[in-house]
Amino acid sequence: MKKRVGLVGFGGMGKQHIKRIKESKHVAITGVFDSDSEKDYSTISSKIRKYQSLADLLNDPTIDIILIATPNDTHKTIAIQALQSGKHVISEKPVTLNTQELKEILAAAERYGKKFTVHQNRRWDENFLITKKLLEEKKLGELLYVENRVQGSRGIPKDWRRNKEQGGGMLLDWGVHLIDRILFLFPNQKIVHLHATLNYFLAHEVDDGFKIELVFDSSKKAYLEVGTTNFIELPEWYTVGSIGTAVIEDFELNGNYVTLTGELAKEAVPVETGAGLTKTMAPRNDNSIETFPLPYVKSNVVEFYDNFALTIDGKAEPFIKAEELLRLTTIIDACFDSSRRNETIHFPNGL
Amino acid sequence: MKKRVGLVGFGGMGKQHIKRIKESKHVAITGVFDSDSEKDYSTISSKIRKYQSLADLLNDPTIDIILIATPNDTHKTIAIQALQSGKHVISEKPVTLNTQELKEILAAAERYGKKFTVHQNRRWDENFLITKKLLEEKKLGELLYVENRVQGSRGIPKDWRRNKEQGGGMLLDWGVHLIDRILFLFPNQKIVHLHATLNYFLAHEVDDGFKIELVFDSSKKAYLEVGTTNFIELPEWYTVGSIGTAVIEDFELNGNYVTLTGELAKEAVPVETGAGLTKTMAPRNDNSIETFPLPYVKSNVVEFYDNFALTIDGKAEPFIKAEELLRLTTIIDACFDSSRRNETIHFPNGL
Secondary structure, eight states, X not given: OOEEEEEEOOSHHHHHHHHHHTTOSSEEEEEEEOSOTTOOOTTSOTTSEEOSSHHHHHHOXXXXXXXXXXXXXXXXXXXXXXXXTTOEEEEOSSOOSSHHHHHHHHHHHHHHTOOEEEOOGGGGOHHHHHHHHHHHTTTTSSEEEEEEEEEOSSOSOSSGGGOTTTTOSSIIIIIHHHHHHHGGGSTTOOEEEEEEEEEOTTOOSSOXXXXXXXXXXXXXXXXEEEESSOXXXXXXXXXXXXXXXXXXXXXXXXXXXXXXXXXXXSOOOOEEETTEEESTTOOOOSSOEEEEEOOOOOOOTHHHHHXXXXXXXXXXXXXXXXXXXXXXXXXXXXXXXXXXXXOOEEOTTOO | OOEEEEEEOOSHHHHHHHHHHTTOSSEEEEEEEOSOTTOOOTTSOTTSEEOSSHHHHHHOTXXXXXXXXXXXXXXXXXHHHHHHTTOEEEEOSSOOSSHHHHHHHHHHHHHHTOOEEEOOGGGGOHHHHXXXXXXXXXXXXXXXXXXXXXXXXXXXXXXXXXOTTTTOSSIIIIIHHHHHHHGGGSTTOOEEEEEEEEEOTTOOSSOSEEEEEEEETTSOEEEEEEESSOSSOOOSEEEEESSEEEEEOSTTOOEXXXXXXXXXXXXXXXXXXXTEEESTTOOOOSSOEEEEEOOOOOOOTHHHHHHHHHXXXXXXXXXXXXXXXXXXXXXXXXXXXXXXXXXXXXXXXXX
């Protein structure tokens, strides 16, 4: 029998969960509550019960899982209430506004013996998975550094996303995804230095973009970037390995990779570029490189819900682990700290 | 009458100077010396005298200007000797390996009453000048940040460029150009924070690339980057302003710029991208933006030599000023320091 899910929050993401969960073999949304009593539920099935209060939903013994898709500042309170009511919990990201709040949730999950996870759905983005595959298959040799950027030109939407107290801003929005998944490209490596610069170009109280540098104990590096004032986008993924480079332009997976296929035919001959001469930047025009199409990867984010149901039954390891979430919020906290103080943050024992 | 130039160093850049100076109305190369007595001078005019020693060249009273195009660690000694011999001096970049050495040269120029300048030729690169023009004409609104990168895949050439003592490495090579000219995009602004990460991917004793962040007292930012292990290149120039973004792909000046031409027709509608939904990154599909070709800019680096000749005669202000050179070497010193210590460097009074 499918686990019964009660959705809290019928906004953009709530509706997305309803749509996605229809494809799940292991969970079904059977109830919904939104703090706005005027919400129009006409687009969803009449079989989904609409609750008048959060308490009503939490007190319904037929509900197994509470799925929280409310503004970011409310996740903690709702999660702890739900755990206390004997429900398993899935929270939207960012799980909380800082590590301390996450620890409170994890302690509650422990205390009440219930499972807790966070919807880190962009681990299922195909452009991320293609990059991961290229690295795992050593198509680019050894990884040297990877850049992941997400850019748009619309600024920050005029809603809670502009509000600091409610957990707005780009670091807590896209930043949470970018940091979470980049760590999988650096297996068994720890962060030793971190430098973050948040941007406030639009003069909101929250950041409208950022650049982050993560330096691992392997000396490999990750560069993460979000911008909301970018009328032309740079490629989303740019990965540099010892014998090759990969580019994925966008979500449509345009891109390719280029690798060294032979020795350089000869030492570089300086070339004129602009007002100067360069030997170092002379192009490779000797057939020593080859261009390849990106590998094919197909992913399905519905696995996320199914895995959580199986985890509850002790039939699977969770995809999104507590220690991963704690590491993620610790990095986010450090990014805010780095930017506020304009300092590089060090983790002498590795993070 | 043209000023007579004695060239020291008949390598790649020396030959380039000979070629360029042929176009000058104010200077002519009349002599050359190279420490390698086996050099083949058959490609240059027999009218250019070949000296057997540096002393012979410096002692020739017909020579007005010494042009130094030798490895980086030798600039200081040759420059001071030349100034002492009563010659004006042009040095290749990087002028010296640190600020202290530059101060010694400037003190010698002062003492002997001779002019000194540095061949910061990439101020004449057209892709730089196009970016400068776009900003001066406010085509992108107010500048928010600018990125300038130069990437290649050949590693560091097998010569003095790999040698630390001789001033090898990418920060002292391309870095000197990128830092020097980026400052002109931030007029009347001072650097308050600087963060640099040098890369040693190729395990030479010198850096094979770097990333630098400069934060100005205006909160505007510059990002500079060089890589020699990049088989696919990102655009050389990426400039973000308050109402537009410009891209210049390469030295061939491919690129364009996009600006806001009207209000957004409506609030963003969330779009599905990858395994998620995004409101912030929804594309502009409402004709609120327009794409323009890059403006035309034509430059001629021969102006550099002509300006120096006019400066000697008191007929022009120097294009490359002593205080600019001191600021540049101070920034370079700080970049080495930032990377070595993995720290952000602060300039509380602005640099």
